[in-house]
Amino acid sequence: MTIPYDAVNTKSSRTFERQAEYAPKDYHEHLFELEHEGEWIVQRVPEPYVEVMTKFGRKKKIPLELTWHHKSCGQCGHIPGYSTAIFWLNRKLNFKYIDPTDQTSCTAWNYYASATSNAAAQAGVGMRNFAAAYETGYFPIIHCGTSYGHYKEMREQLMHHEDIRHQVRDVMKKLKKPMVMPEEIVHYSEWIHAVRDRIAAKQTLDFSNIAVAVHPACHYYKLVQEDAIYDPDIYGGQRTATVSATVIALGAEVRDYSTWFDCCGFGFRHILVQRDFTRSFATRRKIEVMKEEANPDVVITHDTGCVTTLDKSQFVGAAHGLNVGVPVMSDAQFAALAMGAHPYRVCQLHWHSTEYRPLLEKMNIDHEKAWAEFQEDLKKLKSGEKEYISWEDIDA
Amino acid sequence: MASDTTLIIGGGPAGLEAARLIGDLGQKAILVENRDALGGIPIAEHYAALTHGFLSAEEAMNELINAAKANPSVSIRTGSEVVECSGAAGDFTVKIAKSGNGVGESINVGSIIVATGFQHFDPGRETQMYGYYEYDDVITLADAEKMLKENKFVTPSKGTPPQRVCFIQCVGSRDRQIGNEYCSKVCCGISSKQAIEIRQQVPGAKVFIFYIDMRMYGYWENEIYWPAQEKYHVQYVKGIITEIIRKGDRLIVRGEDTTMGRPMEVPMDVVVLAVGMEPSKGTKEVAKILGVQQNKYNFIDVPHGLDPTATSVPGIFVAGAAAGPKDLDDTMAMAGAAAMKAAALIAKKSRVTA
Amino acid sequence: MGLFKDKYPDVAYEEKERLWEAVKADSRFPAYLYGCYECGICVAACPSARFYDFSPRKIAQAAAREDVELIYEQMNDDVWNCSQCFSCNRCPRQNSPGGLITIIREVSVKNGLRSAKQALEGYGRVIYKIMGTGTQVSPDMLQPDAFPDWGPQVREVSAELDLWRRALPPETLHTTSTGWQVDDKTIIELYLIWHNTGVMDMIAAVDEGLHMILNDVMEEKLEEAGYEV
Numbered sequence: 001m002t003i004p005y006d007a008v009n010t011k012s013s014r015t016f017e018r019q020a021e022y023a024p025k026d027y028h029e030h031l032f033e034l035e036h037e038g039e040w041i042v043q044r045v046p047e048p049y050v051e052v053m054t055k056f057g058r059k060k061k062i063p064l065e066l067t068w069h070h071k072s073c074g075q076c077g078h079i080p081g082y083s084t085a086i087f088w089l090n091r092k093l094n095f096k097y098i099d100p101t102d103q104t105s106c107t108a109w110n111y112y113a114s115a116t117s118n119a120a121a122q123a124g125v126g127m128r129n130f131a132a133a134y135e136t137g138y139f140p141i142i143h144c145g146t147s148y149g150h151y152k153e154m155r156e157q158l159m160h161h162e163d164i165r166h167q168v169r170d171v172m173k174k175l176k177k178p179m180v181m182p183e184e185i186v187h188y189s190e191w192i193h194a195v196r197d198r199i200a201a202k203q204t205l206d207f208s209n210i211a212v213a214v215h216p217a218c219h220y221y222k223l224v225q226e227d228a229i230y231d232p233d234i235y236g237g238q239r240t241a242t243v244s245a246t247v248i249a250l251g252a253e254v255r256d257y258s259t260w261f262d263c264c265g266f267g268f269r270h271i272l273v274q275r276d277f278t279r280s281f282a283t284r285r286k287i288e289v290m291k292e293e294a295n296p297d298v299v300i301t302h303d304t305g306c307v308t309t310l311d312k313s314q315f316v317g318a319a320h321g322l323n324v325g326v327p328v329m330s331d332a333q334f335a336a337l338a339m340g341a342h343p344y345r346v347c348q349l350h351w352h353s354t355e356y357r358p359l360l361e362k363m364n365i366d367h368e369k370a371w372a373e374f375q376e377d378l379k380k381l382k383s384g385e386k387e388y389i390s391w392e393d394i395d396a
Numbered sequence: 397m398a399s400d401t402t403l404i405i406g407g408g409p410a411g412l413e414a415a416r417l418i419g420d421l422g423q424k425a426i427l428v429e430n431r432d433a434l435g436g437i438p439i440a441e442h443y444a445a446l447t448h449g450f451l452s453a454e455e456a457m458n459e460l461i462n463a464a465k466a467n468p469s470v471s472i473r474t475g476s477e478v479v480e481c482s483g484a485a486g487d488f489t490v491k492i493a494k495s496g497n498g499v500g501e502s503i504n505v506g507s508i509i510v511a512t513g514f515q516h517f518d519p520g521r522e523t524q525m526y527g528y529y530e531y532d533d534v535i536t537l538a539d540a541e542k543m544l545k546e547n548k549f550v551t552p553s554k555g556t557p558p559q560r561v562c563f564i565q566c567v568g569s570r571d572r573q574i575g576n577e578y579c580s581k582v583c584c585g586i587s588s589k590q591a592i593e594i595r596q597q598v599p600g601a602k603v604f605i606f607y608i609d610m611r612m613y614g615y616w617e618n619e620i621y622w623p624a625q626e627k628y629h630v631q632y633v634k635g636i637i638t639e640i641i642r643k644g645d646r647l648i649v650r651g652e653d654t655t656m657g658r659p660m661e662v663p664m665d666v667v668v669l670a671v672g673m674e675p676s677k678g679t680k681e682v683a684k685i686l687g688v689q690q691n692k693y694n695f696i697d698v699p700h701g702l703d704p705t706a707t708s709v710p711g712i713f714v715a716g717a718a719a720g721p722k723d724l725d726d727t728m729a730m731a732g733a734a735a736m737k738a739a740a741l742i743a744k745k746s747r748v749t750a
Numbered sequence: 751m752g753l754f755k756d757k758y759p760d761v762a763y764e765e766k767e768r769l770w771e772a773v774k775a776d777s778r779f780p781a782y783l784y785g786c787y788e789c790g791i792c793v794a795a796c797p798s799a800r801f802y803d804f805s806p807r808k809i810a811q812a813a814a815r816e817d818v819e820l821i822y823e824q825m826n827d828d829v830w831n832c833s834q835c836f837s838c839n840r841c842p843r844q845n846s847p848g849g850l851i852t853i854i855r856e857v858s859v860k861n862g863l864r865s866a867k868q869a870l871e872g873y874g875r876v877i878y879k880i881m882g883t884g885t886q887v888s889p890d891m892l893q894p895d896a897f898p899d900w901g902p903q904v905r906e907v908s909a910e911l912d913l914w915r916r917a918l919p920p921e922t923l924h925t926t927s928t929g930w931q932v933d934d935k936t937i938i939e940l941y942l943i944w945h946n947t948g949v950m951d952m953i954a955a956v957d958e959g960l961h962m963i964l965n966d967v968m969e970e971k972l973e974e975a976g977y978e979v
Contacts, residue, residue, distance in 0.1 A: 012528075074886065076930045077887045104940050107881075114870050118949065121949045132936070149836070161777045167947070171946045174942060223839065238527060265797055265833070272876060312900045315900055345917075353904075381916050388921070389918065390919060570787070638840060639794070652792075652794045653790075654788055657805065
């Protein structure tokens with residue numbers, strides 16, 4: 001049974017008014033204190049930036065451009081349309097960015113899966129990446145939800161544990177790299193949220209007949225809970241609003257379902273070596289519930305692991321006769337499609353597992369024509385006419 | 397010049413009782429109440445029965461109100477607030493105004509009793525996902541009292557009597573993330589009382605209470621807890637709910653049944669949040685105006701071990717929930733003790749002066 | 751002596767105590783465990799609790815009681831079921847059962863417990879990839895035999911891999927052995943981090959073969975860059 005649209009714009013007769021007196025202490029005080037004591041440099045958010053509201057009312061600065069893109073190993077590895085869409089959005093909005101090769105994975109997927117690392121090593125990896133960004137003068141923006149949550153935790157640990165901080169400082173010295181902590185740790189979906197009206201202004205497709213089920217990533221909002229976007233107009237400020245607000249701005253319908261707060265079941269190690277858990281959880285607790293209660297045209301989420309889990313698990317679910325079969329993509333790919341991005345050249349939907357073509361048809365995208373265009377690109381690569389496809393090749 | 401009058405700030409049960417007792421002792425009392433009506437929270441929030449012996453809250457409060465009003469030594473100002481205070485024990489100068497109106501009158505008092513009480517925790521600040529601002533069918537203890545008083549306990553979104561009701565304890569209390577680490581003392585008793593009332597008014601309803609601990613001090617155990625379970629078949633489950641979310645036309649509550657050791661998800665029609673006590677706006681404002689110390693949670697701090705009514709300022713006493721979570725037994729006892737001390741101070745000073 | 755019959759009587763009590771002390775010695779421990787009043791919120795929110803006989807509440811309780819025998823049992827039998835989602839961070843006492851588990855797992859890896867080795871069987875290739883190249887689950891790992899339950903689409907991807915990767919507009923993604931192009935200098939810095947924080951020793955404790963391979967690869971690159979290991 002479908003749960004109606006206005007479930008998002010709270011149907012309750014009550015309005016929550018946040019009182020400033022109950023807000024927790026702003027950790028920025030500590031951040032700047034440590035800078036003052038010479039423990040690290042705090043890289044300031046460059047202007048222009050947009051301010052968004054976080055859980056307890058604190059405003060968070062989101063840079064619009066001059067961003068250093070901390071890529072996601074999972075996205076780049078097997079859902080490259082996700083990363084490509086993020087870059088494409090930046091390009092279409094004329095925002096300057098860097099796509100670095102001087103970047104390692106945050107390595108948190110491995111850490112949460114295998115524990116073959118420790119707090120100092122993880123913090124070392126994170127700080128090395130932040131230093132690399134700082135050295136270019138551009139501000140880091142994080143592509144993966146787990147990287148983002150992991151780095152927020154790392155920030156806490158480095159602020160409060162002198163022993164870990166000094167151990168990492170010694171390692172940075174060996175690498176001849178500065179100790180730099182960004183003023184904000186920014187997730188790309190927060191950037192999309194911050195520029196959603198600009199994206200909507202350039203929208204060429206009508207999404208008013210598209211029904212969406214939103215899946216919020218655990219590591220985005222459950223780690224360091226105060227630092228995540230909340231909006232009084234979305235669910236009365238009681239649930240994280242980042243992706244829901246974006247989907248609404250694009251004119252699509254957000255539908256609620258009763259396992260909204262549930263994890264997708266990625267599990268970090270489970271999706272690779274204990275797969276029965278991941279595929280059972282993703283299909284039974286998320287996809288089946290979404291289909292039965294919301295019947296969405298698409299599932300939108302904002303993390304690598306979530307897209308992977310929810311998309312890839314449906315094949316085996318279908319083989320077992322479960323009620324599955326709804327395409328899954330990121331908010332970045334969804335927003336890009338709204339702005340007229342090519343479903344294959346930009347959104348790279350051919351890497352996705354669950355059938356997405358009926359969705360494209362509903363969006364009035366001629367996917368057969370698009371596929372033919374993409375095949376033409378591939379022909380050029382096969383023949384040796386081109387070695388690689390570039391941004392210039394696909395710009396209209 | 398020493399004064400012969402005690403100022404009582406707050407016209408709830410504590411303030412009313414203190415005022416009457418001071419009058420009975422033959423001394424003068426001025427009672428200032430911010431709201432237009434007396435009776436404090438039990439009246440303002442339409443309480444049905446008090447946990448104590450299931451007395452009608454309205455009747456019990458009216459008794460206190462009438463006793464205070466009837467006493468010629470007690471002077472009452474409603475719709476008023478204290479805006480300034482100076483001086484010391486025996487000789488305070490206090491300015492009172494009509495609420496929001498600036499300075500009205502200046503009075504001279506010998507003792508002050510703070511009885512400004514509490515407010516309920518706002519569920520919008522809760523760590524868990526209770527959806528109070530998403531679903532009308534999630535209500536607080538106060539919302540439930542109102543319905544019970546009118547003998548119309550219904551599922552708010554439908555207007556019909558519910559089949560399944562549950563209480564969630566410790567909402568806004570015992571929580572390090574919110575900062576209210578303390579226990580609000582009365583909610584276990586109140587929830588059990590309300591559960592009994594619901595079973596009385598809606599006999600077809602199944603009622604659950606999800607708890608961390610059941611705080612049933614003294615005679616609450618045998619007067620409330622055992623009858624709730626044995627006579628009214630209220631289901632007590634040890635395990636707190638973490639999420640409330642709509643499924644179809646009902647609410648799903650999710651928790652762990654820790655006794656059985658497994659996660660549970662059950663549909664409910666109405667969920668009652670047992671919201672805890674916090675210092676009221678009046679308590680916080682008056683503390684600053686009078687210069688009395690507040691504790692970590694912004695209640696009036698009671699620094700002296702065996703004296704539950706003392707504040708950090710000699711001559712200023714506290715009674716009731718302004719000092720922290722209290723039940724009515726505590727409140728009435730404190731009111732008596734505070735009245736005694738306030739009157740004694742005045743009596744001593746007048747002997748000295750004479 | 752705990753409250754229950756010891757499941758691992760062959761392991762000395764002192765050894766179990768030593769491992770528990772190692773958990774407590776982690777800087778993060780005090781922030782992960784305060785007290786537990788058994789409200790069950792963590793279990794209610796936990797995805798693993800629905801599929802396994804797993805309870806973050808029991809992890810927190812055993813730790814709070816310092817029942818080293820029970821903790822040792824959990825270290826071996828339970829902690830690898832956790833999906834590290836941190837839904838349990840809703841704890842009103844501000845415990846983090848998931849965080850406790852992270853520390854417990856690290857201690858078990860560092861001490862080469864058999865259960866850790868077993869848990870990481872089949873994961874060695876991924877550890878090699880992430881530690882050796884700085885990216886994880888690279889495109890060339892998308893083989894049908896590695897992901898049989900992802901369906902025939904994986905076969906299609908792996909057949910067209912090289913072509914499809916060259917068809918990606920971002921230049922950094924024109925790779926198949928790594929997720930994106932990583933500078934040599936960057937990889938060197940990564941190796942230095944692993945070597946200087948004790949991670950190599952942890953790998954050696956759970957997978958000697960993997961350690962050897964990684965060490966060889968890293969040593970070669972580090973020496974080329976002029977570093978002594």
